[in-house]
Amino acid sequence: MSAQAQPVAPVIEVRDLVTHYGMRRILHDINLSVQPGEIMVIMGSSGSGKTTLLNHMLGLTRPSSGQILLLGRDIAALSGTELNNLRRQIGVTFQGGALFSSMTVGENVQLPLREHTQLDENTIQIMTRMKLEIVNLAGFEHFMPSELSGGMAKRAAVARAIAMDPKLLFFDEPSAGLDPVVSAGLDELILRLRRAMNITIVVVTHELQSAFKIADRITMLDHGQVVMTGTVDEVRAAKDEHMQHLFNRLREEVPVDADEYLQRLTEDIE
Amino acid sequence: MVAERARPGLYRFTDAVGRVTVASIAQIGYACALFFESLYWLISGPRRRQPVSLSSTAVEMMKIGVQAIPITAILSLSVGIMIAIQGIYTLRDFGAEARVVDAIAMSITREFGALITAFLVAGRSGSAITAQLGSMRISQEIDALQVMGINPVRYLVAPLLIAMLVMLPCLTLLADLMGILGGGLFCGYELHMDLSSYLQRSLDILNANDIIQGLLKSAVFAVLITLVGVINGFAVTGGASGVGKATTHSVVASISAIIIADMIFTFFLNR
Numbered sequence: 001m002s003a004q005a006q007p008v009a010p011v012i013e014v015r016d017l018v019t020h021y022g023m024r025r026i027l028h029d030i031n032l033s034v035q036p037g038e039i040m041v042i043m044g045s046s047g048s049g050k051t052t053l054l055n056h057m058l059g060l061t062r063p064s065s066g067q068i069l070l071l072g073r074d075i076a077a078l079s080g081t082e083l084n085n086l087r088r089q090i091g092v093t094f095q096g097g098a099l100f101s102s103m104t105v106g107e108n109v110q111l112p113l114r115e116h117t118q119l120d121e122n123t124i125q126i127m128t129r130m131k132l133e134i135v136n137l138a139g140f141e142h143f144m145p146s147e148l149s150g151g152m153a154k155r156a157a158v159a160r161a162i163a164m165d166p167k168l169l170f171f172d173e174p175s176a177g178l179d180p181v182v183s184a185g186l187d188e189l190i191l192r193l194r195r196a197m198n199i200t201i202v203v204v205t206h207e208l209q210s211a212f213k214i215a216d217r218i219t220m221l222d223h224g225q226v227v228m229t230g231t232v233d234e235v236r237a238a239k240d241e242h243m244q245h246l247f248n249r250l251r252e253e254v255p256v257d258a259d260e261y262l263q264r265l266t267e268d269i270e
Numbered sequence: 271m272v273a274e275r276a277r278p279g280l281y282r283f284t285d286a287v288g289r290v291t292v293a294s295i296a297q298i299g300y301a302c303a304l305f306f307e308s309l310y311w312l313i314s315g316p317r318r319r320q321p322v323s324l325s326s327t328a329v330e331m332m333k334i335g336v337q338a339i340p341i342t343a344i345l346s347l348s349v350g351i352m353i354a355i356q357g358i359y360t361l362r363d364f365g366a367e368a369r370v371v372d373a374i375a376m377s378i379t380r381e382f383g384a385l386i387t388a389f390l391v392a393g394r395s396g397s398a399i400t401a402q403l404g405s406m407r408i409s410q411e412i413d414a415l416q417v418m419g420i421n422p423v424r425y426l427v428a429p430l431l432i433a434m435l436v437m438l439p440c441l442t443l444l445a446d447l448m449g450i451l452g453g454g455l456f457c458g459y460e461l462h463m464d465l466s467s468y469l470q471r472s473l474d475i476l477n478a479n480d481i482i483q484g485l486l487k488s489a490v491f492a493v494l495i496t497l498v499g500v501i502n503g504f505a506v507t508g509g510a511s512g513v514g515k516a517t518t519h520s521v522v523a524s525i526s527a528i529i530i531a532d533m534i535f536t537f538f539l540n541r
Binding site: 083086099 | 319405406411413419421
C-alpha cells in the first residue's frame with residue numbers, strides 16, 4: 001500500500017517492524033499503513049502477535065528493528081517530551097478499560113484535561129459531561145469504576161480516550177468479555193465516533209463479526225506475519241489457507257519435527 | 271538453538287550466581303534512576319507545566335504519616351518501657367540503675383526511634399505501595415498513564431517519595447519522644463524517679479547530634495522503603511497472585527535493606 005502514491009500522508013506507518021521476545025522472534029517484517037479517517041482492524045487469533053504490534057504502535061515497547069511513524073513522526077526518534085506531546089493527540093481504550101480504580105468515572109475523564117491543559121474548572125466539568133454524553137454514560141460521573149458493568153467501564157474508558165479530542169484512537173479487543181448485544185453497541189459507538197469526530201481508528205480484535213461490521217480495511221496477522229491487508233470484501237473473498245483456518249476456527253495442525261520434539265523433552269535433563 | 275548437553279552442578283551454580291548478581295546490579299541501577307527521575311520532576315516539573323501534584327502528595331502524607339501516628343506512639347512507648355526493664359536489670363549488678371536514663375535516651379534517639387518507625391512504615395506503607403502499583407500494572411493503568419502522556423514516575427512515584435521523606439522523620443521524632451516517655455514511666459514505677467527529673471536528666475545528656483543521627487537515618491530509610499516498594503510494584507507480572515508475591519517480597523526486601531543500611535550508617539556516623 002505504502003508504495004502507491006498517496007494523496008495524503010498516512011496517520012500510521014509501520015515499516016519492516018521486527019521484534020523479539022528473548023530469543024523468539026514475535027513479529028516478522030510487518031508493513032502497515034493507516035489512512036486518515038479510516039477504521040483499520042488488525043485481526044488475528046491469540047498468539048498471532050497483534051497485541052505486541054499494538055504495544056509497539058503505542059510506543060510501550062521498543063522494536064528490534066524497523067520504524068513506526070505516528071502522525072508523520074518516527075516514535076523511536078522522539079525525546080520523552082516530544083513523545084508525550086504526540087501522545088496527547090492519541091487516545092487508547094485498553095482491553096479491560098484500565099480506568100483508575102481510585103478515581104470516579106468523572107475524574108478519570110478529567111485526568112488528561114487537568115494534566116495537559118490550563119482550562120478552568122467549569123470548562124473541565126462541561127467537557128467531561130460532553131464526553132460522557134457521547135458514550136451514553138451521562139450522569140455516571142460520580143460512580144467508581146468498580147460500580148460499573150463491563151460494557152459501561154469500556155464506554156467510560158472511551159470517554160477518557162477522547163477527552164483530548166484525539167486524531168487517532170486505538171481499541172484493544174473492544175468485545176473481549178462482553179456479551180454479543182453489548183459488544184454490538186460498542187461497535188456502533190466506534191462507527192459513531194468516526195462519523196462525529198472524523199477520527200482515524202485502529203481496532204485490534206479476534207472477533208470476525210465485529211471486524212466485518214466496522215472495518216474499512218482489515219489486516220490479518222498470523223504467527224507474527226501480515227497474511228493480507230484489504231477491504232472487507234477482499235478479505236471475505238480471500239481463499240488463502242491461513243485465512244480459511246481463521247474463518248472456520250479449525251484447529252491448525254502444527255507439523256512436528258521428531259528430532260526437535262525429542263530435544264525439547266530431554267533438554268536440561270542429566 | 272544450540273543443543274546443550276547435561277551441565278555439571280558447578281556450571282549451574284556459577285550460572286545462577288551470575289544471573290542473580292546481574293539482576294541485583296540492574297535493580298540497584300533502576301532504583302537510582304527512579305530516585306533521580308523523581309527529583310528531576312520535582313525541580314523541573316513546574317517549569318514544564320507538569321508539576322508534581324501537591325494534592326496527591328498531601329493524600330500520601332495522610333496515609334503514610336498521619337494515619338500511622340497512633341500505632342507509632344504505642345509501639346515506641348512499649349519499646350521505651352522494654353529498654354528500661356532490660357537496662358535496669360542489667361545495670362543492677364553494677365548498682366548503677368540510675369544510669370538507665372542515659373541508656374534509654376541514647377539508644378532511642380540514635381537507633382530505636384528510627385528503626386521501629388521504619389519497620390512499621392515498611393510494613394504498613396511499603397507493602398501498600400507495592401500492592402497498589404502492582405494492581406495498577408496488571409490492570410494496564412500504568413500503560414494508560416503512559417499513553418496519555420502522563421509520566422508515571424512524576425504522577426505516582428514523586429508524590430510517594432516526597433511524602434515518605436517528610437513523614438518518616440516526623441514519625442521518628444514522635445517515636446523518640448514516646449520512647450523516652452515510656453522509659454520514664456517505667457523508671458518512675460521501678461526506681462521511684464519522678465518524671466520531671468528523668469526528663470531533665472535525658473535532656474542533659476542528649477545533644478543535637480544524637481537526634482540528627484536518627485533523623486538522617488530515617489530519611490535514608492524513607493528513600494529505601496519507597497524505592498523497594500515502587501520497583502516491586504512496577505515489576506509485577508502474573509495477575510493477582512503476582513501482586514501478593516510482590517507485596518511479601520517488598521516488605522522482606524525493604525526491612526533487609528533498612529537493617530543493612532542502618533549498620534553501614536551507624537558504622538560511618540560513629541567513626
